[in-house]
Amino acid sequence: MQAVGFHFGLAHPIVDVTFTTLSMSYQEAPDTVPVMQIRTVKQRDIDYEDLTRVDHLVRxxxxxxMDLAEARAAVAQITSSGHHRNRLAVTAGWGVMCAGVALMLGGGAIVSAIAFTAAVLIDRLQTWMSRRRLPTFYLQVMGGAVATVLAVATAAVDWDVDPSLVVTSNIIMLLSGIGFMGGLQDALTGFYLTAGARMTEALLSTAGIIAGVSGGLALGGVLGVDLGRLNPGAFGLESWPxxxxxxxxxxxGFAFASYSPKRVLIPIAMIAAVAILITNGVELAGFGRPWAVATAAFVVGLVAYSVAGMVRVPPLVVVVSAVVPLLPGLSIYRGLSLLAEGGTMTSRGLLAIVTAASVALSIAAGVILGEYVAQPLKREARKLETRLSGPRLVGPLRIRNGRASRKARRQTAGADDTADS
Structure with a gap:
């Protein structure tokens, strides 16, 4: 927003982005009336196809x-056109992501297949509910219930699988690790209001999952299927490959389900594999989980800039997708579920919440530091935070002086008059 406004002749536009609004104002002279536009963010989907198209448009x-009129037409086309990827293919992408996480947690073919099925059912159910404008909390409740009912069905047929592992694998796509990490990243870069809103949404979404899981367990008890005491998120795997x-x-799978271009899928997969191996290696060396995750996130941020340039996508697309296996969503869920039990489990729940916060902070800090180091111009990297108040994961590195002239202002005003008429 800053770069485009400055390029078209607005010398010092004031830009503000919060969790629910985008605003931009400009005052040409001290004795003139400021002009302001505010847009309300009603829906926050992860859509990397539109993000990439807008990034290319800005460049x-x-x-x-591209002139102003052509840019307006391009924006209208981006916002009005659909996606090239079929919605059912996106649903399958969520299933593949959950199957991959189940594999990471130590689940075999049965657990991975159940996780894939659960993700597909949950995505279709939440899509149907969201079209009826139900709040996100209720979507999470129903998703958690569906995941647990599938685990109850698995226990009823007496398959040799751990019910805790099945439930954990089934709720993977519902977990709010990205929102929690994004909130801490906003806090690190000075956007405290948005950070608080993001973390509140993450905790509320996780509470919805807990409510849905408890409802599914209650249904299983009524039907005579006892899953015992669940131990969510407490799993490990020794096989590095x-x-x-x-x-x-x-x-x-996450990148595909988020409408990322196909050309970036293989690089993201390779970076994620290297990141999880770095995490495991550093943690086994005795440095602790937060330092291990921070090291891996630093490497992701370091290579994301170059990889994104080669595949022509914003670095954000590479960074977020590659750190998905590192996100502390399970720790958040584990902590809140133990807190809900109360009693002696309260201290363990608080410990899990603190661990989740430290891991999320490590990811955010590592990614930001890696991205700063990766900037090709050290002078621009030092000035980046003061100009954009955060890492350049989307948008131009250099804000050019451009057309800050009377001619540009006349062109902008003329285009406005034409559009109004």
């Missing part, structure tokens, strides 16, 4: 390959 504008394969599948 075309700053390179003078399987761990890397699961991370690669999960990251690529």
């Amino acid at each position: 075309d504008i700053l390179a003078d390959r 399987v761990l890397a394969l699961g991370a690669a599948i999960a990251a690529a």
